[in-house]
Amino acid sequence: MNKRLLSLLICLCLFISVFAGCSDEDTKKETEETTNEITSETSGKTEPVVERGTLKSFGIVPDDYVSFSAKMFDILGLDTKEDIYVYNVPQEAKVIYIEAYSFDGSGWKNVWDSGAGITAPSHMSGEIAIEIKKDYSLKISGDYFSSTTKPLTLSENIENVTVLKLDDFWEFELDKEVPVYMILADEEKNEFSYNLEDYPSTENLDGVDIAQVLTIEFSSEPL
Incomplete structure (x- = not known):
């Protein structure tokens, strides 16, 4: 009888131990999920939705x-000749404008521009x-x-040339210029x-x- 009682007590202890472990894992998981939800809601950063x-x-x-x-090129630190950006816009976008501005000491002056109509469904997404x-x-x-x-x-006398590039997701805004490339040059070697x-x-x-600076704008006004 004592052996059976002892076995029963051992089984009961094991059950309590396993149950407590599962509860801790569930609590930890719930805490992590809550933390992730709070982080995503308060970070203010919008992540792009990518499927296949x-x-x-x-x-x-x-x-x-x-x-x-x-991604593999980036991980391996391999340079490519060009930077590629992927875009996707709604049907309200009628034209894609690409413009270059130069700082003249007091403000930005337009020095180059190009535009292309978004006239087909296939034009609403693609690569630049x-x-x-x-x-x-x-180019x-x-x-x-x-x-180009x-x-x-x-x-x-120029000692320092720095190229800045868009390296994060830009959420679509109609009729707004987005800076994607910038070239800074100076005779001093100090950081910009x-x-x-x-x-x-x-x-x-x-x-x-x-x-x-080079900007991209999706305009609501057709060419």
Whole structure:
């Protein structure tokens, strides 16, 4: 009888131990889920929706968010000749404008522009490739358009050239310019305090010899 009672007590202890472990795991899981929900709700950052290599959200995103091969290039630290951006826009977008602005010491001056009509369903999503040339001109290629900006003339005294690129998801906004590329050049070797997200502000551009930005806009007005 004592042996049976002892066995019963051992089984009961094991059951309580296993049950307590499961409860702890469930509690931990619930806590993690709650934390994740709070983080996603309060972070303010919108993540793009990607399904099977296709951007479903409306906006622009670097290709490595979508393409597995682009992710591998990024992980391995391999350079490619061009930066590729994937876009997806609603039918309200009628034209894609790509424009270049140069800082003239007091404000941004338009120095180059190009546009293409969004006239078919196939135009509402696609890729835009940007390649920087040796003369610092930018070759922009889309699925149904291509153009190249004017080259930049840099003096021999230029010591620091920095290229800033859009590296995160931009959520679609109609009739709003999005800075995707910026070239900063200066005779000093000091680091620039200007970020791509600062555009169109000119607050931190004092003393910069050359600043040129490339923007993309999806317009509601047809060509």
